[in-house]
Amino acid sequence: MLTFLPGPVLYIISLTLLIINTSLWGSLLTIGGIIKLLLPFIAVRRVLTKVMNRFMWAWATCNGGILYLISNIEWDVSGLEKLDPNGWYLLISNHVSGFDIAAQTYLLRNHIPMLKFFLKKELLYVPILGLGCWALDMPFMNRTSPAKLKKNPKLKGKDLQTTRKACERFKHTPTSIINYVEGSRFTEEKRQRQNSPYRHLLRPKASGIAFTLSAMGEQFTNLLNITLVYPETSERVLGNVMHGKINKVVIRVDVLPVPHVDANTYFNDPETRVEFQRWLNKLWLDKDQLIEDIIQQHQQQK
Numbered sequence: 001m002l003t004f005l006p007g008p009v010l011y012i013i014s015l016t017l018l019i020i021n022t023s024l025w026g027s028l029l030t031i032g033g034i035i036k037l038l039l040p041f042i043a044v045r046r047v048l049t050k051v052m053n054r055f056m057w058a059w060a061t062c063n064g065g066i067l068y069l070i071s072n073i074e075w076d077v078s079g080l081e082k083l084d085p086n087g088w089y090l091l092i093s094n095h096v097s098g099f100d101i102a103a104q105t106y107l108l109r110n111h112i113p114m115l116k117f118f119l120k121k122e123l124l125y126v127p128i129l130g131l132g133c134w135a136l137d138m139p140f141m142n143r144t145s146p147a148k149l150k151k152n153p154k155l156k157g158k159d160l161q162t163t164r165k166a167c168e169r170f171k172h173t174p175t176s177i178i179n180y181v182e183g184s185r186f187t188e189e190k191r192q193r194q195n196s197p198y199r200h201l202l203r204p205k206a207s208g209i210a211f212t213l214s215a216m217g218e219q220f221t222n223l224l225n226i227t228l229v230y231p232e233t234s235e236r237v238l239g240n241v242m243h244g245k246i247n248k249v250v251i252r253v254d255v256l257p258v259p260h261v262d263a264n265t266y267f268n269d270p271e272t273r274v275e276f277q278r279w280l281n282k283l284w285l286d287k288d289q290l291i292e293d294i295i296q297q298h299q300q301q302k
Helices: 007-038 042-070 100-108 121-125 129-135 146-151 158-171 188-194 206-219 237-242 263-268 270-301
Strands: 074-078 089-093 176-179 222-229 248-256
Touching (some): 007 129, 042 129, 089 206, 248 270
8 A cells, every 4th residue: 555655665665664563452451461460270271262362363354454554465375275263283394484474373363262472481581572472372492401401411301391380281271382393493504504405494493393293292183394485585585575676475385284293202212313314304305395386386377
């Protein structure tokens, strides 16, 4: 609607609206978190969790409205017809930019439960952010360092027990957890530094997804392998979106069965870990070819 305006003006408008949108719903989430702290009753917390998830849905929907206002993005999405808003999902995805979360929450908001993330326990104490994430029932992880495990072997397995306990509430509320298995946003410099065998991806890390599956794999309905592509550019995507310069976003959703990961076997048997990494590498090899095909097709259509 406002794409006729200069890029810097669109940037100011989008930044202002994003701040207002995030502040509004973030404040409501914080208030909800305070109420959950003061009324620690299971029935009340479950109702509040549903309300908090609707707040996050509203945030994602408003982000879509902002994008409609400042840009002319073509959303090329496939695979949504196989999803269930009342299912339990583990999502794995490539990670291109700071815009990824906004794009994925917006496009998936009506098809699966609102996305949640495993967060470091330290983030719990960040003002507003920590309480808001806690109100949304996002699980906070307390990962024990190898040095601590070496000093105190009795701590082995405690992280998994803590995570399982944190995820118990998901048995009653449909949940989607997303894991960016590359561990970092893609850049060409990182790709070269890693000596990555992929053209458009960093090396995937198996430990995080294996930890999640061993903690709550039996709760998931499916594994969603999501491929996210900005065929015009993979550099400064968020800034380009806010300047109205991104015209196409491609998302492919592949619904897969949930791999079984036994914690005792995976974390104690090197061969099992190697086999799981091979499985993940094969997914990433196929994803890399899919991204290449999407980019080539876009260039041919120009």
